[in-house]
Amino acid sequence: MKGHMNTSLGEIQVDSDVIAKYGGSVAVECFGIVGMAALNVKDGLVKLLKKESLTHGINVEVNDNKITIDFHVIVAYGVSISAVADNLMDNVKYKVEEFTGMEIKNINIFVEGVRVID
Secondary structure, three states: OOEEEEOOOOEEEEOHHHHHHHHHHHHHHOOOEEEEEEEEOOOOEEEEOOHHHHHHHEEEEEEOOEEEEEEEEEEEOOOOHHHHHHHHHHHHHHHHHHHHOOEEEEEEEEEEEEEOOO
């Protein structure tokens, strides 16, 4: 579903893939986030995604111009998961709302793994 806004000059539509890509780029900039995760349901394996595949670890739903985003992330070993999650939620909420002009309804974070950073 696409988000939409009406202006004096016409209608603006924002595709959920655009929101997912922007949200993913904001997420990987946050302290403690190693990257986005792809879960192979068949094998139960979690794979760290490359920067080109950020949208595969994110699900975006837009209903009545309110955005719900699900992040599947891998966090750095030794950091506080709650602190990382709070930081991620705050940054994504602020930046995505500024970027799209739409309200964030929910941000759900699924920690799929932990990785030691060299």
